[in-house]
Amino acid sequence: MNLVLEQTKVSHDPKTLFNHYLGANVLYAYHQIGLLDIVSNRKVSIADIALQTGSEIGRLKALLQVGEVLGYINHYQDDFIQLSLLGEEMRKQIGYIIWSVGAYGDMLRRLGDLHTGEQGWSGLRDEAKVALGSDLMNSSILENLLSEVLDSLSFQSICDFGCGNGRKLINMLKHSPERQGIGIDISSDAIGLARQNVEQHGLSNRITLLHGNILDMNPSHKDIELLKEVEVVTSFMMMHDLFNIVEIRETLFDRLRNVFPKVKYFLISDTLRTPISYLKERLPIFNVGFELVHAFMDVEIPTKEEYDLTFQKAGLTIEKCIPFGPTSTYLYVLKI
Numbered sequence: 061m062n063l064v065l066e067q068t069k070v071s072h073d074p075k076t077l078f079n080h081y082l083g084a085n086v087l088y089a090y091h092q093i094g095l096l097d098i099v100s101n102r103k104v105s106i107a108d109i110a111l112q113t114g115s116e117i118g119r120l121k122a123l124l125q126v127g128e129v130l131g132y133i134n135h136y137q138d139d140f141i142q143l144s145l146l147g148e149e150m151r152k153q154i155g156y157i158i159w160s161v162g163a164y165g166d167m168l169r170r171l172g173d174l175h176t177g178e179q180g181w182s183g184l185r186d187e188a189k190v191a192l193g194s195d196l197m198n199s200s201i202l203e204n205l206l207s208e209v210l211d212s213l214s215f216q217s218i219c220d221f222g223c224g225n226g227r228k229l230i231n232m233l234k235h236s237p238e239r240q241g242i243g244i245d246i247s248s249d250a251i252g253l254a255r256q257n258v259e260q261h262g263l264s265n266r267i268t269l270l271h272g273n274i275l276d277m278n279p280s281h282k283d284i285e286l287l288k289e290v291e292v293v294t295s296f297m298m299m300h301d302l303f304n305i306v307e308i309r310e311t312l313f314d315r316l317r318n319v320f321p322k323v324k325y326f327l328i329s330d331t332l333r334t335p336i337s338y339l340k341e342r343l344p345i346f347n348v349g350f351e352l353v354h355a356f357m358d359v360e361i362p363t364k365e366e367y368d369l370t371f372q373k374a375g376l377t378i379e380k381c382i383p384f385g386p387t388s389t390y391l392y393v394l395k396i
Contacts, residue, residue, distance in 0.1 A: 079130065086126045087150055088161040095123075096143070096151040099133070103140040155196030156345055163189035164353050174356055181357055188249035191224035194297050197346070198385035202296075202329070203231045205384055209393055213325060215291035216240065221274040222298035226254030230261050232294070241267045242286060244274055275308065277319045290320045294327040303370070304359045313374035317396070326376065326394040333361040334388040344387040364390065 090096050093113040098104055106124065110117045124141060127133035132147035143151060150157070160168070167174070167184040174181055210218075210232060216239055220229045223243030233241045241263075245251050251271045258267045270283050277284060293316065302312055317323060334347045351361050362370075371378055371394055380393040 082126065083130045083132070084157055084161050086123055086130075087132065087154065087157045088165075089123055090127070090132075091154050091158060091162075096147075096154060099141055099143050100148065100151055101143070103136065103142045106139050106141060109141070153197075153345070155193045155199070157193075158189055158196065159193030159346075160349055162186060163193050164349070167353060167356065168349075171356065177358075185353075186249075187247040188225075188253055191245075191247065191250040191253060195225050195227045199227070201384050202228070202391070205382060205391060206232055206327070207235065209327065209380070209382075209391070210236075210292070213292060215324060217242070217290045218292040218294065219244065219287060219290040219320065220294045220296070221245075222295050223254055223269070224250045224296075226257045226267070226269065228294070228296055229254075229267060230257060230263060233263060233266060234261065237266075239266070242270065242290065243267060244270045244272060244277075246271075246273045274319070275302075275305075275315070284319070287319055288321055291322055291324045292327065293320055293323050293325070294329075296329045297331065299328050299330045299367075300332075300354070300361055301359060303362050303367075309370065310373065313371075313376065324396055325379075326392070326396075328392040328394060329390065330367070331361070331386055331389040332367060333363045338387070342387070346386040347388060350386075364388070367392070 087096075093115060095109065095113060098109055098112055106117070106121065109115070110120050113120070115123075124133055124135070127147065128135045128141075131144055132150055134142050134144050134147075136142075163186045164184075166186075167181055170181075170184060173179055206228070218229075218232060218239060219242040220232070221244040223229050223245045224247075226243050229241050229243045233239055243251075243254055243258075245254065248271055251269055254269050258264055258269065268286060270286075272283070277287065303309060308315065313326070316326070331347065331350055333351065334344070338344075339348055354361055368378065368381075371392065376394040376396065378392060379395050380391070382391045382393075383389065384391060
């Protein structure tokens with residue numbers, strides 16, 4: 061049974077709410093100092109952890125005590141610690157904590173200032189942590205799913221727009237040495253992370269990274285020649301943003317076909333709107349927060365029915381629609 065992804069309705073009294081908020085911030089601190097990997101599946105002394113992380117011992121012990129109280133850490137008499145089963149599950153799902161506390165923490169703390177719409181949210185979202193958190197959410201599940209789908213397709217060149225930190229593009233290419241990849245992202249922070257990751261994996265000769273907006277790519281764009289041979293185009297967790305640009309919604313895929321004249325397939329992954337009755341009954345991870353922050357960014361999350369109709373109107377064949385990860389999250393395989 062998964063301890064984190066989805067649960068039946070539980071109590072949310074002030075005591076529980078306070079301690080869960082504290083726990084999320086402490087888990088994020090564990091991620092920041094590298095603690096989760098240090099004490100995963102092995103006992104490590106607190107003194108050694110302080111040395112490895114550069115932590116002041118008193119503050120480290122205070123962080124560890126919270127983890128022990130909340131059940132993330134097992135503390136042994138010889139002052140050694142190790143992640144508990146719950147702690148290991150939290151480590152596997154740390155992407156959600158990075159997304160909520162790291163990427164959107166400032167915005168969530170400022171909801172009361174933003175509710176009138178008079179004050180903008182710009183600067184309250186950490187783009188690099190959005191990329192990292194999104195990448196780590198169910199990364200192993202999506203990686204296996206993408207590998208299976210891509211193995212069934214014949215192509216030589218793939219482009220991921222909204223590539224974030226590049227991890228998904230790297231994973232899509234690392235087992236297929238004959239294929240080339242292009243990553244495009246509007247965030248300079250995300251592209252910076254992507255360049256580091258591509259270099260670390262030794263794929264600089266096979267992956268080209270472009271800092272820019274996919275909507276600005278046109279026949280006169282300086283990088284357009286790189287995109288003319290692309291046969292598969294992917295996009296993960298960003299199509300809802302494009303869906304909300306009303307003036308291009310009906311022509312988006314026509315524009316993408318112009319940018320990628322040889323494209324055979326679009327692989328689109330996104331989290332869609334979840335009925336409130338389901339949210340109240342099951343309280344799944346991610347969906348409530350996902351819809352909340354996007355409402356404050358004036359981005360409407362579409363329903364699955366709206367997505368299906370949009371793809372069909374664009375003349376695309378929905379070959380597969382595969383649910384995975386968080387509730388209402390799908391991978392669409394769309395054939396031209």
